[in-house]
Amino acid sequence: MITVDEALQRVLALAGPVRTEEIDLSDALGRVLAEPVHARLTQPPFNAAAMDGYAIRRTECEQTLRVIGEAAAGRPWTGDAAPGTAIRIFTGAPVPDAYDRVAMQEDVARDGDTIRLTQQSENDNIRAKGHDFVEGSSFDPARPLTPRDLALIAAMNVARLTVARRPRVAVLPGGDELVPPGTTPGPGQIVSSNDLAIASIARLAGAEVDVLPIAADTEESLRDSFARASRADLIVTIGGASVGDHDLIGRVTEGMGMERAFYKIAMRPGKPLIAGKMADAAMLGLPGNPVSAIVCAELFMRPLLAAMQGLPQVERVRDGVLGADLPPEGSRQHYLRASIRHEDGQAVVTPLTSQDSALLAMLSSADGLLVRPAGDPARKAGEKIRYIAFD
Ligand SMILES: Nc1nc2c(c(=O)[nH]1)N[C@H]1C(S)=C(S)[C@@H](COP(=O)(O)OP(=O)(O)OC[C@H]3O[C@@H](n4cnc5c(N)ncnc54)[C@H](O)[C@@H]3O)O[C@H]1N2
Ligand code: MOO
Numbered sequence: 001m002i003t004v005d006e007a008l009q010r011v012l013a014l015a016g017p018v019r020t021e022e023i024d025l026s027d028a029l030g031r032v033l034a035e036p037v038h039a040r041l042t043q044p045p046f047n048a049a050a051m052d053g054y055a056i057r058r059t060e061c062e063q064t065l066r067v068i069g070e071a072a073a074g075r076p077w078t079g080d081a082a083p084g085t086a087i088r089i090f091t092g093a094p095v096p097d098a099y100d101r102v103a104m105q106e107d108v109a110r111d112g113d114t115i116r117l118t119q120q121s122e123n124d125n126i127r128a129k130g131h132d133f134v135e136g137s138s139f140d141p142a143r144p145l146t147p148r149d150l151a152l153i154a155a156m157n158v159a160r161l162t163v164a165r166r167p168r169v170a171v172l173p174g175g176d177e178l179v180p181p182g183t184t185p186g187p188g189q190i191v192s193s194n195d196l197a198i199a200s201i202a203r204l205a206g207a208e209v210d211v212l213p214i215a216a217d218t219e220e221s222l223r224d225s226f227a228r229a230s231r232a233d234l235i236v237t238i239g240g241a242s243v244g245d246h247d248l249i250g251r252v253t254e255g256m257g258m259e260r261a262f263y264k265i266a267m268r269p270g271k272p273l274i275a276g277k278m279a280d281a282a283m284l285g286l287p288g289n290p291v292s293a294i295v296c297a298e299l300f301m302r303p304l305l306a307a308m309q310g311l312p313q314v315e316r317v318r319d320g321v322l323g324a325d326l327p328p329e330g331s332r333q334h335y336l337r338a339s340i341r342h343e344d345g346q347a348v349v350t351p352l353t354s355q356d357s358a359l360l361a362m363l364s365s366a367d368g369l370l371v372r373p374a375g376d377p378a379r380k381a382g383e384k385i386r387y388i389a390f391d
Helices: 004-012 147-155 194-204 219-228 249-255 290-308 360-366
Strands: 020-024 053-056 065-071 087-090 101-104 108-111 113-115 162-166 168-173 206-212 232-239 259-263 274-278 283-286 315-320 333-343 346-351 366-370 385-390
Touching: 004 259, 004 274, 004 290, 020 366, 053 065, 053 283, 053 346, 108 290, 147 333, 168 360, 194 206, 194 232, 219 249, 232 290, 249 259, 283 290, 290 360, 333 360, 333 385, 346 366, 346 385
Parallel strands: 065 087, 168 206, 168 232, 232 283, 315 346
Antiparallel strands: 020 162, 053 087, 053 101, 065 113, 108 113, 259 274, 274 283, 315 385, 333 346, 333 366, 366 385
């Protein structure tokens, strides 16, 4: 069995080149730029008033000044700015070149068409031309675009973007025991829950997801599901990855020509994970146990979807301290469902009472995963450990 780190490297190698498309800025929330954006103008495009008040000359701030015009946002003032004058000005208006300060109206006494400053301030209240960005500046954040990024790109006057195409993920649940949520299970049946979780993790990671109907435990039914997934960049099967007579994923994918990257990892839960390439698509065969499937999706599918969009890998493992004594660890790297509380600037991570990989209520109540290396010796509460927080 290979290690988790080795497995992750092999999974990332399945990503292939980033596929791109051009979209409207209005559709770009959460998308990843494939090419830098370049500002098409300078912002602010002129020296702009930052306050409502009067444009004056710094050298004349002790004098009585005559108000000779008005400038508002979108309505610049043009005229002859003689000495001893001021312009009534509003926030966002261009400050005429002759003036170099905006006195806030709260600091000004007005009498007819003259003003005097009642309060002196060193603040010019002018946003200099290009103070935000200048024409040609490049913007290329290595993360999904945020609402704040969209505002910046809009201000740069860029309306079309080249982004990574959303990876197309096909989720293939399978098993004779499964029925969709809302259906009454027959004898020996349970409700399929993993597909929704896996699809949701993929969607949050930027993918466009198609969840296929539950396949039966026959080679024919599985082959039919794979055929329906032919447009996918990533095919994710759930269940049937282990060694039982009805665990058919390994056999069917092999028969369909999958180039296997690995099968089985020294990891708990998640040992029977399968990974490889089927034609142009990457393939992950997640174990069926719900916790195993979800932990594998967090640890392998998420990074793979990030790589498919050209995103850098994010290190999610952090340092914390153990909240309870632990016995020695076995031969697989263990991801224990845990509560996390923050105390004295430290994350105190305590494993939950049961680590059975079928328990969804336990997983749902967990704040994250305590990561224990294979062969880790017995540990005492208070010792340093590593963990991953759920987001
Ligand atoms: N003899 C051995 N048996 C098992 C081994 C082993 O090494 N030797 N490994 C165990 C481990 S570890 C895991 S994990 C499971 C994984 O098995 P499969 O991937 O083949 O999964 P299934 O057998 O199809 O299902 C396991 C379990 O999960 C439930 N399941 C499956 N799909 C869903 C779904 N969409 N929603 C909810 N629950 C699902 C399924 O009903 C089973 O209860 O194998 C161990 N066995
Ligand atoms: O590895 Mo299985 O995934 O322990 O339940």
